[in-house]
Amino acid sequence: MNEVDEENQGWLAVFKIALPLCLSYIPIGLACGILLHSSGFNILLTGLASILVFSGGAQFLIASMLAIHAPLLQVLLMLLFLELRYALLSASLSPFMKKESLGFLVYFASSMNDENYAINYLKFATDKNWNGHKAVMVNHYSMLFWTVSNMIGSTIGNLIHFDVNIVNFTLTALFGYMMVMQVKNWLSIGVAALSGVLSVWLMIVLKSTMGLVIATLIASFVGFLIEHSLEGHKHAFLLRGLHLHRRKGQFTDVKETSDNHED
């Protein structure tokens, strides 16, 4: 029986699990490659960024910040804020990886992102045979599709001229998708609205993308404060629809958020 299971969980079985994600990376990777090309990256740099950074949001952000000639430090600061969410993802995967070696954890972390996390979290939570080795395979399949799509996009961008504003909307749509997946209750919609208004106002006042960082910090902090002040209120309308499993398990909220990432 074990032998059959082993057979079924081979590379092909893992590939089948990763395939929907890999396919959805193709259009996004192409668009990302086109954008990176338009902001000055050649095909090798695009490929390198896809492997080393391996984050759709981050690569789009790099492209759009380079397009407006933002200084290096500001790009990196924005990236840090964007990538901080990974802390939550990798923290929530950690209970499943307690037996893995230090080297493996470092190796695994380097290829983890939002989408393959969603698959791996679900598999770890539901499939007893799932392990770190298979999880890393999912990461690598998704990285392969992502990188190849980016490099093809870079080539297409080289051959055909695209309206950058149109292709740039891919980024907006991707952020829109990620935002909607984060909405769990009325309070999170309130935080989103506050952040949106604040960021536009602060960016125009400060004439800088720092407005974005400040707006994010203020809005998320306000959300955190409101949630705390509402704690214990039975009729907290703002929190309705969110805390179905509140405090029962520390990873439940994370799971609810991230399950939706799956295609």
Add this chain to the structure above:
Amino acid sequence: MRTNGDYLLLIILAAIVAFIPRVVPLLYFTKRKIPAWFDEWMKYIPVALFTALIAKDVFVTSTYTFNVDSSAEIISTLLVFLIAARTKSMGVTVVAGLISILIFSYIL
């Protein structure tokens, strides 16, 4: 003008910035439990950040003025929200958003 060397530096630094948040919690929390306050604070960062980024794309021009000519983006963004909520699919959402912006920026 930026050179390939500048871009290479940016990629390497970006890789480090992207790697640290991924690896540190994994190393730390495979040994310990996640503190509740950390979980609660982190929860609102993504929703605030993504909305701020969307708002920037739609309402702020590259010279940091208010974008008055954004009706196609507004309609398409609302459509993206709707499709994302309905399909929960990243691929479908992005492709639909692109089709929408193509159509509406042509019409409007």
